[in-house]
Amino acid sequence: MGRNGGKFEGRKKEKEKWRERGRGKEEEEEWRKRNGGRRRRRKREEEKFTLEAWMEREGSGGRPWSVGAEGSDGFGVKCRGMRVRGGLGDDMRGLSVWEGIMVKHTRKMFNWSRPEGMPRSEPNEEAIWTMIDGHDPHGTADMADRLEQHEEMLRGRSVYGEFFVRSSLLPHSELDPSVYEDPAEWVTTIKLQCGDYNPLESSIAQVSSGMCDVQEPAADTVEHVGHSRLLSHRQLQPTTPEWPRDSPVGQLSKPARGYVPWARYVLRAHKSVLKKAGIYEAVYASMFSFESIPHSWVKGVIEFWDPTTNTCWVGSEELTMTLWELQAVSGLPIFGRRYEECIPPDEELFRRRPSNKSKRGELILPTVLPAALSHYRRVCKEAKLSRRSRATIPMDIWIRSFIREDELSQATVFLQDPFGLGVQYIEDLSEELAEPFTDIGYMSPALPGMSEELFLVGFLVCWLCTFVLPGKGGAIRCNALLAASLLSYGERLSLAPVVLNKIFRTFRTISEDHMLDGHDTVLPWQYIYAWVHIHIQGAFSCLEYPSYFSHRGYPIIMQLLRASSTLEQERVRLFFFAPHLVADRFRLVHQPELGSLPSNLMGVDIPDDIDRHGRYTLLFKGRSLQVAEYFISMRPGWLCYRYGQSVTLERYQPNRTARQFGLSQATAYESLPLLPGVTDVSGMNTVPAETRMYVASLMWIHLLRLGTGSRFRIAPPGSLTGVSYTRLTWVKLSYAPFMEHGARKYERRVRSLGVPRGQRSRRGSTQARTSEGRQNDQHATEGTISSPSRVRTREPSPSYANVPSSGRRRVRSRPMEPPRASADWTASPLPQQLLP
Numbered sequence: 001m002g003r004n005g006g007k008f009e010g011r012k013k014e015k016e017k018w019r020e021r022g023r024g025k026e027e028e029e030e031w032r033k034r035n036g037g038r039r040r041r042r043k044r045e046e047e048k049f050t051l052e053a054w055m056e057r058e059g060s061g062g063r064p065w066s067v068g069a070e071g072s073d074g075f076g077v078k079c080r081g082m083r084v085r086g087g088l089g090d091d092m093r094g095l096s097v098w099e100g101i102m103v104k105h106t107r108k109m110f111n112w113s114r115p116e117g118m119p120r121s122e123p124n125e126e127a128i129w130t131m132i133d134g135h136d137p138h139g140t141a142d143m144a145d146r147l148e149q150h151e152e153m154l155r156g157r158s159v160y161g162e163f164f165v166r167s168s169l170l171p172h173s174e175l176d177p178s179v180y181e182d183p184a185e186w187v188t189t190i191k192l193q194c195g196d197y198n199p200l201e202s203s204i205a206q207v208s209s210g211m212c213d214v215q216e217p218a219a220d221t222v223e224h225v226g227h228s229r230l231l232s233h234r235q236l237q238p239t240t241p242e243w244p245r246d247s248p249v250g251q252l253s254k255p256a257r258g259y260v261p262w263a264r265y266v267l268r269a270h271k272s273v274l275k276k277a278g279i280y281e282a283v284y285a286s287m288f289s290f291e292s293i294p295h296s297w298v299k300g301v302i303e304f305w306d307p308t309t310n311t312c313w314v315g316s317e318e319l320t321m322t323l324w325e326l327q328a329v330s331g332l333p334i335f336g337r338r339y340e341e342c343i344p345p346d347e348e349l350f351r352r353r354p355s356n357k358s359k360r361g362e363l364i365l366p367t368v369l370p371a372a373l374s375h376y377r378r379v380c381k382e383a384k385l386s387r388r389s390r391a392t393i394p395m396d397i398w399i400r401s402f403i404r405e406d407e408l409s410q411a412t413v414f415l416q417d418p419f420g421l422g423v424q425y426i427e428d429l430s431e432e433l434a435e436p437f438t439d440i441g442y443m444s445p446a447l448p449g450m451s452e453e454l455f456l457v458g459f460l461v462c463w464l465c466t467f468v469l470p471g472k473g474g475a476i477r478c479n480a481l482l483a484a485s486l487l488s489y490g491e492r493l494s495l496a497p498v499v500l501n502k503i504f505r506t507f508r509t510i511s512e513d514h515m516l517d518g519h520d521t522v523l524p525w526q527y528i529y530a531w532v533h534i535h536i537q538g539a540f541s542c543l544e545y546p547s548y549f550s551h552r553g554y555p556i557i558m559q560l561l562r563a564s565s566t567l568e569q570e571r572v573r574l575f576f577f578a579p580h581l582v583a584d585r586f587r588l589v590h591q592p593e594l595g596s597l598p599s600n601l602m603g604v605d606i607p608d609d610i611d612r613h614g615r616y617t618l619l620f621k622g623r624s625l626q627v628a629e630y631f632i633s634m635r636p637g638w639l640c641y642r643y644g645q646s647v648t649l650e651r652y653q654p655n656r657t658a659r660q661f662g663l664s665q666a667t668a669y670e671s672l673p674l675l676p677g678v679t680d681v682s683g684m685n686t687v688p689a690e691t692r693m694y695v696a697s698l699m700w701i702h703l704l705r706l707g708t709g710s711r712f713r714i715a716p717p718g719s720l721t722g723v724s725y726t727r728l729t730w731v732k733l734s735y736a737p738f739m740e741h742g743a744r745k746y747e748r749r750v751r752s753l754g755v756p757r758g759q760r761s762r763r764g765s766t767q768a769r770t771s772e773g774r775q776n777d778q779h780a781t782e783g784t785i786s787s788p789s790r791v792r793t794r795e796p797s798p799s800y801a802n803v804p805s806s807g808r809r810r811v812r813s814r815p816m817e818p819p820r821a822s823a824d825w826t827a828s829p830l831p832q833q834l835l836p
Helices: 003-021 025-046 051-058 095-106 125-135 143-154 259-269 271-277 280-285 296-303 323-330 368-383 395-400 452-468 478-488 496-511 525-535 547-551 556-560 569-577 625-634 654-661 681-686 689-703 725-754 771-780
Strands: 065-069 074-079 082-087 187-198 203-215 311-314 317-319 392-394 475-477 540-543 605-607 637-643 646-652 711-713
Touching: 125 143, 187 725, 203 654, 203 725, 259 271, 259 280, 259 452, 271 280, 280 452, 296 496, 296 525, 296 569, 311 569, 317 654, 323 496, 323 525, 323 556, 323 625, 368 392, 368 395, 368 452, 368 478, 392 395, 395 452, 395 475, 452 475, 452 478, 475 478, 496 525, 496 637, 496 646, 525 540, 525 556, 540 556, 569 725, 625 654, 637 689, 646 681, 646 689
Parallel strands: none
Antiparallel strands: 065 074, 074 082, 187 203, 311 317, 392 475, 605 711, 637 646
16 A cells, blocks of 8 residues: 555544544544644754754855845845846746745744845845745745735845935824823803903903803913014014015915926826825816915014914914815815825835735735835936935926926916816806816827826825925925825825924924024915915905806815905004004904805714714714814814924914804913923924834824814804903003004004105104195005004905906905815715725
């Protein structure tokens, strides 16, 4: 009888013994697995083989093997003058020696270590999986073990060599409840005595008294007298310099050559992907040019910006750009995966997760990201950029590496014909004109051989580095390729908090600069213009806005296309010191109508819980994503921006500006979460790198957290609000001398604006003029009210600009219609796909 037949007979007899003893089949299998495992472990110990043992047995005092490069697709092992290639290739016969050396070296699966002398770019993916498959030829090993071994063999490898600076992704941390505390109710009702403060009269007039809704954390309590750090208060001194004439603050540039044709193609060919990522409307608005908007209002906001609280003072009240308002003016999403700019190391760049389709799993990060990094490196080498310049690529060089030469044009986009279809002026747009679909006759502007995935990533990184987080000189950052690749796969990123972080940090830097040279002034200034537009009625005079865009929820910034505004900095400063003195020209709007929140949820308590299936109630049960984003924008927190190894944090305190949410303003508490291991936010670079990344991860989780068990309320538009008497008393004690001095100074200057330059006095006063001159001044300074008179309910009189030659009518600055959410939800992601 043959050997196999003997084994079969032996197994048969063993089974009969088991049945005679009365044991079941399950016990038999359990015994067999236990003893079989022992035999396999014993055999593995006998076959234990390492490179060190091989070197001791086969070596002759020298180094018997070495590792060297064998092309871009693999590496070789040289043994006693014989070179064997391991990597990609159809000839697998040469892998026998490789298996004898390297595969048996990894027999234990988790004890592999990089051999000395191996190039940084090796081993490649195919060689790694060849080793793993050699250890597990039948694919019976656990998928987690295979993927863990794959990640272990990637450590220390860098497929791009030393070209990029690598840094790990933010860690996935658990939010510690001890660093923050959520109130049970974010909107509470207390009894308040509201007032109105006039700095020129040095008095606080009582306006109303009763029960008011306030935004937590706040209370009607007395606080310590504050200290002014406003630039406008320093400018009251004669030694403080003014803005230089060539100041770059507020300056915008036109889109780069070739950007508009590229954007038009992407909007038509990848509409569903952009809709899923929540950036279609924001990319759409980037086609238009806003470089002609005057800068006076932006400079006014910076002059009255408080760097300690990240708020702007308008009279006796504070105003800030909330996340909800930034989303309305820009179209950037609030809720989504946390945004970070870095190039992860190989063990994270090529990390895989289990998949039913392949024993090798699937990549966690987009597969197009390595191709985008390789394209970036190739463009840098072709442009012959120095090592110091590798972190960025000039915009024109980047666009030329994707777009054909005949498409590199400086096109101008009009609201009535966004895609350049040659349509004449019409009263309103249709969907076919505003959002045309890609047809067969519309050719891609890409270079021959360019993949569509890489083409989309190249555009998105251009959009990010120009209209979301622009850098100096309009250059492309290699670290932004990670975010661009995620967006190209339709993943929703939390962009609004990062942009708001950069705005707050730039405002703080400029307002604290004593020379006003504007060395760090690169911002998406168009968003600040749009924010001023929704809060200060009369600030801008705009062209008529097609109702199609307002009905579909497009960004409000599109209303400012070819807008005009006042160039009189004195009048702008007077508005910020005492808004009631220019009430017939400008009016402060505390709660603009933005978005399209469900009307059935207005004025009712909305719970933020987790249902029995572990889902967030704000994302399910018929709730829209906008409700969750509105709730996120109401809560204080830290805005985080991570770039490479650096992390910046900025305060976000919307409870100091409760009137923007339709609530009354009381004394606000800080209530920001604690930062473990950080004592000074401005000195984050001195904190260890691990601590910085850990804190950044915690602050992202804290900002976007849902399922807190608390409740909040959405105030209806036009809610009656006020400021508490206690709060106004603190404002008077802290800033009364500055406010009174500034109001009187710029009131005189505004009055002198209607007087010929030769008749003005040096101090700007008109006291020496005759009664006839005073009467002429009264007509010449329309829009200025003398200090004793206080107008509160008077509507601003229309003051339209001259009708342009094109015949389009200009209207006053006001939101034309409250923008609604896009009606096209077919491409929107499911709520469970939006969780960070």
